[in-house]
Amino acid sequence: MAHPDHVADLDAVRSGLDVLDAPPAPTARRPGRRFARTVLPPLVAVVVAVAVWQLLWAAAFWPEYKLPAPLTVWDEFWARVSDGSVFGIVWTSMHRAVIGFAVGVVIGTPLGLLVARLPLVRSAIGPLLSGLQSLPSVAWVPAAVLWFGIKDGAIYFVVLLGSVPSIANGLVSGIDQVQPILLRVGTTLGAGRLAAARHILLPAALPGYLAGLKQGWAFSWRSLMAAELIAVSPQLGLGLGAYLEQGRSFSDMPTVFAAILLILFVGIGVDLLLFRPLERSVLRARGLAPA
Amino acid sequence: MAHPDHVADLDAVRSGLDVLDAPPAPTARRPGRRFARTVLPPLVAVVVAVAVWQLLWAAAFWPEYKLPAPLTVWDEFWARVSDGSVFGIVWTSMHRAVIGFAVGVVIGTPLGLLVARLPLVRSAIGPLLSGLQSLPSVAWVPAAVLWFGIKDGAIYFVVLLGSVPSIANGLVSGIDQVQPILLRVGTTLGAGRLAAARHILLPAALPGYLAGLKQGWAFSWRSLMAAELIAVSPQLGLGLGAYLEQGRSFSDMPTVFAAILLILFVGIGVDLLLFRPLERSVLRARGLAPA
Amino acid sequence: DRATGDTGGSGGQDKGAAAEVRLGYFPNVTHAPAIVGVDRGLFTGRLGATKLTTQTFNSGTDEANALLGGSLDIGFIGSGPAINAFAKSGGTIKVISGAVSGGAQLVVKPDITTPAQLKGKTVATPSKGNTQDVSLKKWLSQNKLTDQVNVANLDNPQTFDAFRKGDVDGGWLPEPWSSRLVVDAGAKVLVDEKSLWPQGRFPTTVVVVRSQFLAEHPATVKAVLQGTVDAIDWAGAHPAEAATAVNDGIEKLTHSKLSQAVLDRAFSGITLDIDPDSATYSQLAQDSVTAGVVKTAPGLQGFLDLKTLNELLAGQHRPALDAAGLGNG
Amino acid sequence: MTMTAETTSSERSTAVAVRLEGVAKTFGDTGRNTGTVVALDRLDLTVAPGEFVCVLGASGCGKSTLLNIVAGLDEPTTGTVTRDTARPAMMFQDSALMPWLSAVRNVELPLRLNGFGRSARRATALELLDLVRLSDAAGKRPHELSGGMRQRVALARALAATHQREGERGRALLLMDEPFAALDAITRDVLQAELQRIHRRTGTAVLFVTHDVREAVRLGERIVLLSSRPGRVVAEWRNDGHGEDFRHALTEEINARLREAISTHGTP
Amino acid sequence: MTMTAETTSSERSTAVAVRLEGVAKTFGDTGRNTGTVVALDRLDLTVAPGEFVCVLGASGCGKSTLLNIVAGLDEPTTGTVTRDTARPAMMFQDSALMPWLSAVRNVELPLRLNGFGRSARRATALELLDLVRLSDAAGKRPHELSGGMRQRVALARALAATHQREGERGRALLLMDEPFAALDAITRDVLQAELQRIHRRTGTAVLFVTHDVREAVRLGERIVLLSSRPGRVVAEWRNDGHGEDFRHALTEEINARLREAISTHGTP
Numbered sequence A, B: 001m002a003h004p005d006h007v008a009d010l011d012a013v014r015s016g017l018d019v020l021d022a023p024p025a026p027t028a029r030r031p032g033r034r035f036a037r038t039v040l041p042p043l044v045a046v047v048v049a050v051a052v053w054q055l056l057w058a059a060a061f062w063p064e065y066k067l068p069a070p071l072t073v074w075d076e077f078w079a080r081v082s083d084g085s086v087f088g089i090v091w092t093s094m095h096r097a098v099i100g101f102a103v104g105v106v107i108g109t110p111l112g113l114l115v116a117r118l119p120l121v122r123s124a125i126g127p128l129l130s131g132l133q134s135l136p137s138v139a140w141v142p143a144a145v146l147w148f149g150i151k152d153g154a155i156y157f158v159v160l161l162g163s164v165p166s167i168a169n170g171l172v173s174g175i176d177q178v179q180p181i182l183l184r185v186g187t188t189l190g191a192g193r194l195a196a197a198r199h200i201l202l203p204a205a206l207p208g209y210l211a212g213l214k215q216g217w218a219f220s221w222r223s224l225m226a227a228e229l230i231a232v233s234p235q236l237g238l239g240l241g242a243y244l245e246q247g248r249s250f251s252d253m254p255t256v257f258a259a260i261l262l263i264l265f266v267g268i269g270v271d272l273l274l275f276r277p278l279e280r281s282v283l284r285a286r287g288l289a290p291a
Numbered sequence C: 001d002r003a004t005g006d007t008g009g010s011g012g013q014d015k016g017a018a019a020e021v022r023l024g025y026f027p028n029v030t031h032a033p034a035i036v037g038v039d040r041g042l043f044t045g046r047l048g049a050t051k052l053t054t055q056t057f058n059s060g061t062d063e064a065n066a067l068l069g070g071s072l073d074i075g076f077i078g079s080g081p082a083i084n085a086f087a088k089s090g091g092t093i094k095v096i097s098g099a100v101s102g103g104a105q106l107v108v109k110p111d112i113t114t115p116a117q118l119k120g121k122t123v124a125t126p127s128k129g130n131t132q133d134v135s136l137k138k139w140l141s142q143n144k145l146t147d148q149v150n151v152a153n154l155d156n157p158q159t160f161d162a163f164r165k166g167d168v169d170g171g172w173l174p175e176p177w178s179s180r181l182v183v184d185a186g187a188k189v190l191v192d193e194k195s196l197w198p199q200g201r202f203p204t205t206v207v208v209v210r211s212q213f214l215a216e217h218p219a220t221v222k223a224v225l226q227g228t229v230d231a232i233d234w235a236g237a238h239p240a241e242a243a244t245a246v247n248d249g250i251e252k253l254t255h256s257k258l259s260q261a262v263l264d265r266a267f268s269g270i271t272l273d274i275d276p277d278s279a280t281y282s283q284l285a286q287d288s289v290t291a292g293v294v295k296t297a298p299g300l301q302g303f304l305d306l307k308t309l310n311e312l313l314a315g316q317h318r319p320a321l322d323a324a325g326l327g328n329g
Numbered sequence D, E: 001m002t003m004t005a006e007t008t009s010s011e012r013s014t015a016v017a018v019r020l021e022g023v024a025k026t027f028g029d030t031g032r033n034t035g036t037v038v039a040l041d042r043l044d045l046t047v048a049p050g051e052f053v054c055v056l057g058a059s060g061c062g063k064s065t066l067l068n069i070v071a072g073l074d075e076p077t078t079g080t081v082t083r084d085t086a087r088p089a090m091m092f093q094d095s096a097l098m099p100w101l102s103a104v105r106n107v108e109l110p111l112r113l114n115g116f117g118r119s120a121r122r123a124t125a126l127e128l129l130d131l132v133r134l135s136d137a138a139g140k141r142p143h144e145l146s147g148g149m150r151q152r153v154a155l156a157r158a159l160a161a162t163h164q165r166e167g168e169r170g171r172a173l174l175l176m177d178e179p180f181a182a183l184d185a186i187t188r189d190v191l192q193a194e195l196q197r198i199h200r201r202t203g204t205a206v207l208f209v210t211h212d213v214r215e216a217v218r219l220g221e222r223i224v225l226l227s228s229r230p231g232r233v234v235a236e237w238r239n240d241g242h243g244e245d246f247r248h249a250l251t252e253e254i255n256a257r258l259r260e261a262i263s264t265h266g267t268p
């Protein structure tokens, strides 16, 4: 065993380090460390991915039209950025997705609550929800056009049919995992049906519900991309889905890749800025913080 | 208060009923009751939905081409059944979906485990997974066709890009909700990293993981539908996605509706026959059985 | 320093007849020669021991990608995707024959009778930058209507639905959709694209082949071309039967068929012909610049390779076709 | 099988807070062939209004099941439960705090559910936390508390649940399942005294499950012993004597009877 | 901050099973400004091989934290922990059974993790369940067990974790956090005797947290009293006398000291 004094010295150093490590109060250093921990690794991952791509391309395994050069894609991307059209494209899709998702949450949450808590409703429409989830969005496009016309209404219809079942199902499985003892506690504390849902069921199911919301967001976003293919017209504006389709219909791989990257960025951004912090705070508050 | 004797009588009757209700041993009656509880309500829901549809149609709010008559759809459906082609269609899609999903589980599970347990991996590729989830499957179709050709390979590529991120994300959020005490117990019982994953983490995360699998199945199924639109050939066979597209490309609403119904049926069937029983048994075993 | 493509140029040597040839087309009237040829066994008859595998597509882009990805050898494809794929891939594919020409119209609501009445209205085309889109935009600019008409890009079936619902006022559409709008939805023809081209001919469907396949298996390509010629000749001799045969072929592939009225009208609008209308491609490429969908016209040098076709024609004592300067030189 | 929460003033309902008659509870096989468990059988028990009844019994004899039935959380398989009180407040065997709420908000929860105003809520909750000696842990989440601290928060919460708004009918009933099991002797002492004070002051009827015979003798006005397999009342004592000696003797007697009750069964 | 699991035979490591020197543990603020909690401070404690040490202390004084540190589950903020034993088996304060495993499979789990064969596993597990008087609940899931039954399953599981395969080095160490808190007096009696028997037979060192002074006096060879805020060893007794009287006197003394230790602090 090491000499005690020496150990003590080392410990002093280490505990000194620990003080830096475990902030006793939110210090100014925090944002920097946080950046290093949350933003840097995905950035590194992206850089590595691009490097591999560049290598693959440089090795010329595949002809250019099969795998465009990163630079070509970047040029296309940058052209969209520098002429400003990228902001319009992202904004068009983003605001639709946000509205569609919000409406999906407003409809899906009570629906999920009903399905989870009323056995009859569960067995009647529970499987239907799962069935609807597996219906591809394109299936609804003809009906949407006929019923709602080439308007935003048709797009929202398709998006909602994608997001609502998924959000509802997420809530159902979140609720299914709630410890029954908490509900019994609620009853003895005087919670009625509604109060129990509001004060016990929903907060208790929150971690699972959040997971469902995340998947629901992915569903609405994908459905939106499909819905945006319905029509490209000045009234509807050019969204990400339509931009992707443009690349596709011109057999223009750089545009297709630029669109994929844009969609990825938006997805990653939403995850990093919205879902990740939400999840962290919810899990932290319950002592479930991830490793 | 009611007369005690009377109450006793009533109780005798009720407890008699209860004995029927709470089976002391698995009796032959059970399957019947189970049927009544799990299969009947969705059937009733379907019947109600069809009735409403028929009414809407009969009221002739909308011209026939906007809302086909249930009977017309049924005729189309029945034509496919009676010439036997429906089985081929469903089988083609079904076996691809099952294979794609199985491979997705095999890839997504260790991936999810890594993301959930290694903070570095989590911050590096966690957001990427969510980003990939929100990429519509059609985005991959041109690349898949170029890279893999018109083979099953292209279809599986698209399906995997849909299912893997979703399954991995499901597992991650399942693991995040595991009570840390269980992992500490595992450590004191002598579990190493791998053994802890196998014997504690995965079973503990099972309810959340199952929810993720369900969403993952929906994702693979939808991606499959998108992938099946690429091409129809004797080698590839006609799947549900291609069948739907046929209806779409002719603006043939009865076919579109028949395809939607078929996809719904398959989705509901998979839910009722696979996920529901799995969920029930997992939740039951933990005393979390749904209401 | 990079390869222009693993299948680029016409490298590779003649390896005789292929064991298998993979043929792609659409289940659509504009692909009539392919449907007739497959259905009546005209290709297999000419191919002998070579196995014919068919694949049907819904999107020209996917079919072009399949050709570029090497999972298809010969394809019947729209002229637009063919030009695109050629330009993007640096000559990985070539057009070896025409198949169908004509068959696109601007159909509109019956109360619109002059171009000027389109002001403020919405007209649909299948997708941005495709043949009909370019034609419409060029026509609009010629009529000084650019920016006064809303151009929406919609899948043809969606255009049909949207027109019936009243969301769009017309469409510049290929067959059979222009016929469907006229027959099933009461639209009227405002412009027939035929009237805009010399002799009323413009390429709708052409036959393309992977350059490498052509170099390695010219005999197989020749056999497929022979089958195409047979199909077109047969259809020319039996127009009514041909229409029915196409409809039956479509039904076999898709479980759906066109109504007789639509079929007849659509068939009368198209011409089955092996002539690829070589002279029009430079114009088509130029038009897309005029219409403002691309900035520079793609170079089409080497786009056409009519050698095999001309050999065939020579064998039948028919006049050779000219590549209008887009051949291999 | 009937659960009647009567408030009509019949001659009996004024005399009891809770009456169980012939109550039995069987836990059915949940499909894994482990057979059924008869937790309670033909159990009769009456709690008078304002009475403090302690329940003793071997581990697994059905005490928690009994409380659940009284609280109306479980239905008895047979038998009747009559309750003439307001909704009973219950303190569960495991503290079962809401993991997403801090200690003080856990205590506030019943007040909130019963419509108390924000400031009244906070004041009462802090008072109760002070009572259980946890004022300075008010802002902590359950996972940051020690086992005994969690139990004390649960105690404060159960006490908060007995608070009634003006105009609420029925007298309070408090069901407690080994509330002091995780506490050191001194804290337990203090809280026993507090509980007794509250009981005397408010006239709340208490049904109190414990394993500590001396605790039962200290607190209970009546002590009930359950047998196990099946749970049934096998002995009852009125704790109406006085002095250290009486208590000591009673403790000894109960201990002996408990040992006997347990050893007559194969498994304790 | 150093955790050394030594096996080299220095003169000291043969003499101790566990040695804590100047151990402190501070729980940091997790971002909600509730301030830091100093749970342990400059704590020194040694457990000799095969020794049975009982730890007493007020609720929330840091006993569970101490066990976690000894088990290596938490790192001390400062100080050194030396352990010369095999991986310690721990019984947590809340039973923490795996909810998806039946009672017997919960007990089998440590055996499985340590590579015992299937039949040996089952036999040992059933034996241990019999020891805790739960043979006929072997097939039940945790949610079907009473609180005391769950605690007994956890006890059986902890005992199973002390089983070592042949060739495993180090003597066993058993850490127990209020293992009998939820048990009735009689069952507790029986299990205390069993535990003592196992301790004597196998020479397992035991660090035993309890709130029951009499239990500590009955079981412990040494009894350690922790103060609270911060937790530190404030008194120690060797339980080396004999007879009922010695025990009674010791109990009284410890109780008095405990009361004193607790009342010197603002909150118990």
Ligand SMILES: Nc1ncnc2c1ncn2[C@@H]1O[C@H](COP(=O)(O)OP(=O)(O)OP(=O)(O)O)[C@@H](O)[C@H]1O
Pocket (backbone or CB within 6 Å): D027, D028, D037, D039, D057, D058, D059, D060, D061, D062, D063, D064, D065, D066, D093, E143, E144, E145, E146, E147, E148, E149, E182, E184
């Ligand atoms: N949900 C359940 N399913 C099946 N059996 C159960 C269930 N709940 C309790 N039991 C059984 O009922 C019996 C009584 O349980 P109960 O929890 O009432 O015991 P208890 O007297 O509170 O014991 P303890 O003092 O250990 O807490 C036990 O044998 C237990 O296994």
Ligand SMILES: Nc1ncnc2c1ncn2[C@@H]1O[C@H](COP(=O)(O)OP(=O)(O)OP(=O)(O)O)[C@@H](O)[C@H]1O
Pocket (backbone or CB within 6 Å): D143, D144, D145, D146, D147, D148, D149, D182, E027, E028, E037, E038, E039, E057, E058, E059, E060, E061, E062, E063, E064, E065, E066, E093
């Ligand atoms: N994860 C944690 N985060 C913050 N504080 C904690 C955490 N764990 C324990 N504490 C605090 O440390 C102190 C000691 O807790 P510990 O669980 O060790 O007490 P204990 O002696 O076991 O008490 P009990 O007898 O009530 O179980 C308590 O004040 C507690 O609030």
Ligand SMILES: [Mg+2]
Pocket (backbone or CB within 6 Å): D063, D064, D065, D093, D177, E146, E147, E148
């Ligand atoms: Mg109990």
Ligand SMILES: [Mg+2]
Pocket (backbone or CB within 6 Å): D146, D147, D148, E063, E064, E065, E093, E177
């Ligand atoms: Mg503790």
